[in-house]
Amino acid sequence: MIKIIFNNEVTMPYSPQHKEESRLRILESAAKSFLHKGYEQTGINDVMRDAGMTRGAFYAHFSSKSELYDKAMLYAAAHGRLASHKNSGQRGSEWLMTMLEGYLSLYHLVGEETPCPLAFLVTDIANREPQVRQTYTRIYRRMNSLIERYRDNPSNQQNEEVLALTALMVGGVALSRVVDDERLAERILTSCRQTAAELLDIQ
Amino acid sequence: MIKIIFNNEVTMPYSPQHKEESRLRILESAAKSFLHKGYEQTGINDVMRDAGMTRGAFYAHFSSKSELYDKAMLYAAAHGRLASHKNSGQRGSEWLMTMLEGYLSLYHLVGEETPCPLAFLVTDIANREPQVRQTYTRIYRRMNSLIERYRDNPSNQQNEEVLALTALMVGGVALSRVVDDERLAERILTSCRQTAAELLDIQ
Structure with missing residues (x-):
């Protein structure tokens, strides 16, 4: 003793x-x-x-495991590419372009330490507890506001457009991650990058 | 005996x-x-x-369960909205508009007998066997070709654009299915429908 x-x-x-x-x-x-x-x-x-x-x-x-999942999503969101704010000398559109290039890249699919939970877990979330869906929704809203904030000419109409933009980003990453052909994955990412830049008027 | x-x-x-x-x-x-x-x-x-x-x-x-999953995906793809071909009197763009309205709808998220496996299983696929990813990729390619076929003015450049369009559709359905706010889900779907119609020049 x-x-x-x-x-x-x-x-x-x-x-x-x-x-x-x-x-x-x-x-x-x-x-x-x-x-x-x-x-x-x-x-x-x-x-x-x-x-x-x-x-x-x-x-x-x-x-519980469910609490761990919830907190791990927040951890990933706080350490991912979307959490790297623009530096003071950078224009919003420059940051957006850099972000799109990183987000819609093969590296995001396989090399990123903390990839985007919105894209990597989107259907995994469907059967989780309400608390988890609430956290996912919070992270999703934050992704939209961040892009909205860095747009050069935000307006009400564009607020709604950003929802299509982030759906394109999440869908593009999620799809290119699971197709079994790397060349096809690259084509999806390229097409999504171009269309996203057009939607943001930064092409 | x-x-x-x-x-x-x-x-x-x-x-x-x-x-x-x-x-x-x-x-x-x-x-x-x-x-x-x-x-x-x-x-x-x-x-x-x-x-x-x-x-x-x-x-x-x-x-095996894995084979069942594989075949169930094919079954869903063959019985879903994307499998309903246009009738002979209909223009391609009319079919595309109807398809977008059904695909990007709240009904698709909760009421559809056989919703789209591409959108409902996109991250679920990530950890399945190679055969399953191969089938998923085949269904995905078919979705792209179908939309391409019904476009009024297909071209090479547009072939690539369709990849962004389907990423937007899959991402829009997958996201609006899991956010915990039905009004937000509706806004995502509306924004994706509008942007998809613009990408297809059918708005």
Whole structure:
């Protein structure tokens, strides 16, 4: 017993900072797995192992797999390409062009550390809990507002147009990710990039 | 033993037509379940029960759940809105307009007997077997060719444009199906319909 009382873990409990770091490690590993394999094929054990922790540590951070999925989506949205705001010297249309080139690219499909959850999970969301759909919708609204904000000439009519633009982006990435022909995937991405630029008047 | 030999099932085996009817009943029930609930949340038992058959009858028709998924996608594609060809009196652009109105509608999201597998399964496909991705790609190519065929003035350049158009359609349906706000879903569909009609020069 004495041994346990003087054990490091008891006398020096983890600091709040350490707990936050662990949480972020779990989220990073969860986001990667959920985005690439979907909800059903992601196991908490694997996520925790990948984060270098034991399964037991999971419940100190999250109450369920569904909560983890929800938070991992937010993590991915906050660390993805759409979260990289434009620098001060850049015009809105320049940022939009760069964003489109990155979003609608083969790299986004296979190389991106945190790809866009809107495109990678769109049908996976259909059978999740209401809280998850609510978070997805929030991220989706944010994507639309961000593009709207960086347009050079925003107007009411264009607000509605942006909904078609983001549907094109999400559909383009989701489709090119699953077709079994890389050349076709590239053609889809190119066509979507061109049409998106036209819709934004930045071609 | 004598009883078994004179049993109806032995002396009068099911006809090929009966077998085909059973197969179609399974496919119809499978398509409904896979499209709305995805691969993982669909069970063979439920599909067979819904089709009014025993689990044992399944393997007389399909070798695996993966094969059932593959064939159910083809079934849905053959029975969906995109499979309803235009009547002889109709111009291509009229058919396209009707198709867009049906495809990009709230009814497609909730009421359609066989909704479009391209839109309902796009991220579900990501983790399926190569055969399934191949079938998905075939259905996707067919969707593009069909729209191309009914355009009034097809050209090479427009061939590429159609890829953006179908990405917009698939993305619009997939997104509006999962956002948790019906008014937002309607706005997405309306915006996609308008933009799609513009891309096709039929607005």
